[in-house]
Amino acid sequence: MELESIKKIYAGYSNVYDALFKRFFYPRIKHAISYMDIKPGDRILDVGVGTGLSLSVFPRYCKVVGIDLSTEMLRKAKEKIEANHLNNIKVMSMDAMCVGFKDDSFDKVFISHVVTVVPDPYKVMSEVRRVCRKGGQVVIVNHFKSKNKVIETVEKIINPVCKKIGWRSDLCLNEFLDKSGLNVKQKYMLKKLDFWHIVFATNEK
Amino acid sequence: MVVDKELLDILACPKCKGRIKLNEKKDGLVCEKCRLVYPIKDDIPVMLVDEATALN
Numbered sequence: 001m002e003l004e005s006i007k008k009i010y011a012g013y014s015n016v017y018d019a020l021f022k023r024f025f026y027p028r029i030k031h032a033i034s035y036m037d038i039k040p041g042d043r044i045l046d047v048g049v050g051t052g053l054s055l056s057v058f059p060r061y062c063k064v065v066g067i068d069l070s071t072e073m074l075r076k077a078k079e080k081i082e083a084n085h086l087n088n089i090k091v092m093s094m095d096a097m098c099v100g101f102k103d104d105s106f107d108k109v110f111i112s113h114v115v116t117v118v119p120d121p122y123k124v125m126s127e128v129r130r131v132c133r134k135g136g137q138v139v140i141v142n143h144f145k146s147k148n149k150v151i152e153t154v155e156k157i158i159n160p161v162c163k164k165i166g167w168r169s170d171l172c173l174n175e176f177l178d179k180s181g182l183n184v185k186q187k188y189m190l191k192k193l194d195f196w197h198i199v200f201a202t203n204e205k
Numbered sequence: 206m207v208v209d210k211e212l213l214d215i216l217a218c219p220k221c222k223g224r225i226k227l228n229e230k231k232d233g234l235v236c237e238k239c240r241l242v243y244p245i246k247d248d249i250p251v252m253l254v255d256e257a258t259a260l261n
Contacts, residue, residue, distance in 0.1 A: 003255075043215075065212070067252075074249050090212060092250040100219035100243075100252035 003069065003095060006117065010050075010070035018051055018076070025141075026053050028190055029112055032141050032198050033057040042107040045131060047096050047124070048114035052077030055089055065106075067094040097123040104133040109203075112141040116171050125180040134205040138182055143195050144173035151193060173197055207248045208234065218243075220254050235260060 033054060038044065040061040046054055049066025050073045058064050066089065068074050074091045081089050094100055096111075097120055109132045115121035132138055145155065159170070177184050182201035189197055208216070208227055218225050218236035225234045225243070233242040234250060241257040243250060 063211075069253075071246065071249055071251060075247065078247075078249065090207070092252055093256075094219065094252045095254075098219045098254065100217050100222075100225075101215050102217045102222065105215035 002119065007069055010068075011072040014051065014070065014072040014076055018053065022053060025113060028141050028196050028198060029054045030057050031190060032112070032139050032200075033110060035200070036108060036110065036139055037137060038062050038108065043105065045101070045106040045109045045128075047109060047111040047128065048117075049074070049077055049091055050113075052080040052091070054110065054112065055080055055086055056084060058089065060086075060088055062088065064089040065101075066091040067096065067099070069093065069095055097127060099127040099131055101131045103130055105131050106136060107133060108137040108139070110139050110141075113143075115140070115142050115176065116144075121171060121176065122179055125182070129181065129203050129205070132203045134203065136203045138199075138201045138203050140199040140201070141196060142171075142199075144171050144176065144197050148193060151195065173199075177201070207245055208250060216250075216252075219252050233258075 034057065038059055042062040044058065044062055044064045046064055046066040049068050052066065055066065055077065066077060071093045074093055077091045081091065096114055096118055109128050111128060115124055118124050128138060177199065183204045184199060184201045186200040187197060213227065216225055216234065217223060218239055220239050220241065221236065223236060223238045225236050228235050228242060233244050235242050240260040242260050243252050243257045
């Protein structure tokens, strides 16, 4: 899917995104950020920050920059930043495959529900690894192709619908992590039968 | 301020990954190497190559 189509889809989502997705996405986002080893002064990049569902979970003692392709989604995130006086957080529009930060700019990168909605997930991971410092933490929350027969069947049924709304469900977790070159410390799902994986990794350079 | 010094220190042109700076009006971020201006719209910097304008 091309970037322009993705922009249009998410501009359309921006008004209903929280109502539709908060229930599904927020528990895992909250869990993953809570278990990140965030230290005072850490600089954190939130890739695909969207409407800012994750922002209130980050501790106030770290500095967060949230990026998203969709400016419409970011407007919603900005409303949350202003309403909650989250002065430690900034948002900007960027393409996750072509990031506008210098090398080694961040201590940690949080990337939730992104790698299956972009044209090239490996380009995204290459940029994530470039802007994250050596030894920094990379945390991924995402759906990957399931090995469970029940979920696999559900995926096959919903795959055409997913493709239409800009999601792919055929990305294999282990292959993705191998190709990304991350040093995986932990990977798990919150429930035995879940659609989403949580991955904690270290950025070795 | 939307783009403070701390943020400017880590920002780079998404195209060449080189230095960028705020323009005089403070409504855009300039890459002199690529001759591009990335706009700041409603206090949100838009660091997308296809939405940048040519630097005069």
